Amino acid sequence: MDNIVIIGNGVAGISAARHIRKLSDKRIIVISAETDFFFSRTALMYVYMGHMKFEHIQPYENWFWEKNRIELVRGYVTQVDTETKQLQMDGSRAIQYDKLIIATGSKPNKFGWPGQDLHGVQGLYSKQDLDLLEVNAPNKEVCKRAVIVGGGLIGIEMAEMLRSRDIPVTFLVREESFWNGVLPDGESAMINEHILEHHIDLRLGNNLKEIVADENGKVKSVIITETGEELPCDVVGLTAGVTPNVNFLKDSGIELGRGVKVNRYLETNVNDVYAIGDCAEQHEAIGNRRPIEAVWYTGRMMGETVAQTICGNRIEYKPGHWFNSAKFLDIEYQTYGWVFSNKGKKEYEAHFHWRHSEEKICITVAFHKDTNQFLGLNTFGIRMRHEVFDRWLTEERDVDYVMEHLADANFDPEFFKKYETEIVSKFNSDLGKSINPKKKSLKRIFQTA
Structure with a gap:
């Protein structure tokens, strides 16, 4: 029976472990020096702010791991010997692997500032x-x-x-x-x-x-x-910013750039060694994405993808259309597709921007200035539906269609104020259009009820 060892118990490593267990009876060992159990890293701030306790940001009960036969080992991996397929732990213990998944995440950047290692x-x-x-x-x-x-x-x-x-x-x-x-x-x-x-x-x-x-x-x-x-x-x-946590691999023979170099199947240059999550670096970026993506959902997707490969169904990592979400204090931010900054704007890219006159609410829509194709949207203070924008990007809708049907993408609750009429009015004014925004369709209302 294959011995699968995963270094790192973040979302990438644990997604891999869970999906390998769903697909097989292989032995799974997860090594981490950070915590005994997986937790939601993006929720750490809410523990400090008193909104949650640390145990609340652990998605699985402590018994989950034993029940699912996922062995947890606490400690640092100090060396990887790919010839003997052996890991050195804390300079003493050794663990053998048949297949190794590196999911060690990132560490904060330091730029050699005087005093950067002081207490405080x-x-x-x-x-x-x-x-x-x-x-x-x-x-x-x-x-x-x-x-x-x-x-x-x-x-x-x-x-x-x-x-x-x-x-x-x-x-x-x-x-x-x-x-x-x-x-x-x-x-x-x-x-x-x-x-x-x-x-x-x-x-x-x-x-x-x-x-x-x-x-x-x-x-x-x-x-x-x-x-x-x-x-x-x-x-x-x-x-x-952060940097991939890969220093311990420098003498392993595993190819490194800023992170662990992988192909589209998340395979390294060494047989039976894979890398996923923040520490993985694509040889060539996928579309407009960066070669290294320190994003929660891409870590999860990489974990699910590599699990399929390890269990005999070798598949390519395909993250799909870019999306992300975050909060700037109390303003919710979402992005779908590609809306580049003014510094990084593509030569074919045009932007439409609307901002509310009083509240901290705005959107920016990117589209192709020659073909009118919708390229992406940023929204602040208005919740939008991922599946709707994902579909419009796949269908390569034009920006006029998106503006006309913007209400169908709105995720805000029924009694929240809606801004589609104001947004489309400014779009018409700025671009000389005469689009009439449709109200949310009955089909969409029943789908979301």
């Missing part, structure tokens, strides 16, 4: 990071100010967490506008406003120069590169 400096990625934040910033008496370095989604999550305990936060963002490498300018500008309205000291176009220690080796301040200003603080959150 941390990321926000692991359960250990959450525990450390409870020590470093339990309240505003212990942490009189925090500085967050890096303007991505983890950075804004950390800012929201700290503000929930009334801890003052300074947010250093090197870009001239928040997340403007991803968001079009109108959306980025709206999020800048929203951050400031939540009493977060947003410093755009500012870089970290140095983290300064006190006499006990703990953080006492940071120095900003551009101005030389020294900001007193007790905690520094490093949230300037």
Whole structure:
């Protein structure tokens, strides 16, 4: 019987384990040094904010693993010997494998800043990071100010967490506008406003120069590169992106780039070794996607895909149309298809943008300026239906059709205010169209009831 070893108990590794068990009686061993049991990483912030307890973000009861014959091993893998198919654990124990799945995720980026390893400096990625934040910033008496370095989604999550305990936060963002490498300018500008309205000291176009220690080796301040200003603080959150967690593989013979190099079947250059999730790097990007995707749902899909291959049904990883969702404080964000930032906009890409005159609600629609084909949509403050946009992208609908039927994609509850009429009116005005938006069809109403 094959011995399947999975390194990493995040969503990618556990999805693989669950689906291998559904498909086979193979022996499954999951190794992790982070926690005994799988948890939902995206929900860590809600534990700190008091909305949930840690046990609430564990999707499976503790008995689930034994009942499903998934063996859990706590520890670090320090070396992989692909010749003997053996893993070294913590420098002592050894585990044999017949097939190996690497699902070790990511670690926070560090860019060699002076003081980056001081007490009080941390990321926000692991359960250990959450525990450390409870020590470093339990309240505003212990942490009189925090500085967050890096303007991505983890950075804004950390800012929201700290503000929930009334801890003052300074947010250093090197870009001239928040997340403007991803968001079009109108959306980025709206999020800048929203951050400031939540009493977060947003410093755009500012870089970290140095983290300064006190006499006990703990953080006492940071120095900003551009101005030389020294900001007193007790905690520094490093949230300037993540890097695949693959250092332990450097002498294994497994091909590495930034992550573990894989083909479309998630196979490495070594027989019987696979990589999935945040640590996997495609040799060639799939469509407009990045070669490495640190996204929850792609990790799950990779886990399901590699399980099929290991159980004799070798299939290609096909993630389909791009989508994602997040929250910027209390604004819900969704994206379907491709809407590039002003910096990364394709030469054929045109944008239509609508923003509510008073509320923090907006959408941006991307379409082909020559063919009129719908390319993607970003929405803030309006919930949309994934399956509807996925279908429209597959059917290659034109943007006029999408605007006419926008009500069918709206996921907001019945008594929420609807904005389709205003959106389409501006679309008509901006582009010289005469589209009449349809109301939500009865068919759609019955389907969602």
